Amino acid sequence: MSAVRLESISKTYPAHTTALRRLLGKPPLSPGLRALSDVSLDIEHGEFFGLLGPNGAGKTTLISILAGLAHATSGRASVCGYDVQSQYRQARRALGVVPQELVYDPFFTVRETLRIQSGYFGLRRNDDWIDEILANLGLLDKAEANMRALSGGMKRRVLVAQALVHRPPVIVLDEPTAGVDVDLRRTLWDFVSRLNREGHTIVLTTHYLEEAEELCGRIAMLKAGRIVALDRTASLLARLGSQDLEEAFVRIMHDETGATMELPA
Numbered sequence: 001m002s003a004v005r006l007e008s009i010s011k012t013y014p015a016h017t018t019a020l021r022r023l024l025g026k027p028p029l030s031p032g033l034r035a036l037s038d039v040s041l042d043i044e045h046g047e048f049f050g051l052l053g054p055n056g057a058g059k060t061t062l063i064s065i066l067a068g069l070a071h072a073t074s075g076r077a078s079v080c081g082y083d084v085q086s087q088y089r090q091a092r093r094a095l096g097v098v099p100q101e102l103v104y105d106p107f108f109t110v111r112e113t114l115r116i117q118s119g120y121f122g123l124r125r126n127d128d129w130i131d132e133i134l135a136n137l138g139l140l141d142k143a144e145a146n147m148r149a150l151s152g153g154m155k156r157r158v159l160v161a162q163a164l165v166h167r168p169p170v171i172v173l174d175e176p177t178a179g180v181d182v183d184l185r186r187t188l189w190d191f192v193s194r195l196n197r198e199g200h201t202i203v204l205t206t207h208y209l210e211e212a213e214e215l216c217g218r219i220a221m222l223k224a225g226r227i228v229a230l231d232r233t234a235s236l237l238a239r240l241g242s243q244d245l246e247e248a249f250v251r252i253m254h255d256e257t258g259a260t261m262e263l264p265a
């Protein structure tokens with residue numbers, strides 16, 4: 001059983017329309033937007049997997065479908081064997097998501113935020129694990145600070161901590177290092193790599209390709225909602241004769257043949 005399984009996932013966001021046009025039975029002003037087209041993918045337990053692609057390629061949409069925040073128009077997705085729609089609770093419990101956007105409640109301290117998050121998963125007396133997460137993310141001295149008093153980078157650390165409170169076997173990080181300093185990057189990657197060594201499956205989206213090259217054993221590249229490359233990182237570089245992932249990425253994204261570069265993992 002895969003940690004993450006995507007079977008022919010397509011997603012079309014509904015067309016933009018106005019209430020008046022709807023009332024008059026007129027067609028929408030713009031057609032719907034197809035964000036994902038027939039995406040199939042298996043991520044095995046224990047993998048450190050990179051999901052790459054330019055802005056608007058569909059990475060966040062895919063993550064939203066896994067987290068139950070968006071529904072696929074067609075296809076099936078599962079986390080640790082649990083269908084993200086029909087077995088939502090089990091699937092969500094198996095997943096920790098670090099969102100791209102800084103979302104937080106300004107009325108709580110860091111520790112309260114993590115206790116509340118634990119409560120969503122029915123976990124009481126989770127303080128030992130919360131303390132361990134705080135220590136590993138360099139947040140221990142901020143535990144009693146109010147969320148609104150934290151810097152942007154510190155808030156991002158709390159988002160990472162929130163994703164981990166229920167010890168999910170699969171951790172998805174959606175651009176976790178966007179706009180954060182070198183210190184946090186190091187702390188974060190040390191901690192995430194340790195979690196990976198301990199058996200957690202990691203799915204990472206990032207625009208920092210050198211980070212993806214260093215960390216991810218296997219990579220999928222999305223372009224306009226389709227998978228255009230799926231391979232082990234080293235094999236991908238060797239096959240394209242590229243010096244680094246950035247060069248490979250540019251070549252694949254500018255390849256107009258539309259051929260999918262896929263090899264068995």
Ligand SMILES: Nc1ncnc2c1ncn2[C@@H]1O[C@H](COP(=O)(O)OP(=O)(O)OP(=O)(O)O)[C@@H](O)[C@H]1O
Pocket residue numbers: 013014033035053054055056057058059060061062100
């Ligand atoms: N809620 C929504 N309603 C309508 N369109 C959306 C919605 N969310 C995303 N889109 C569109 O779907 C496409 C894919 O967006 P998505 O955010 O998944 O891309 P991404 O690969 O995560 O991009 P980025 O690297 O910029 O984060 C884009 O064209 C985006 O404008």
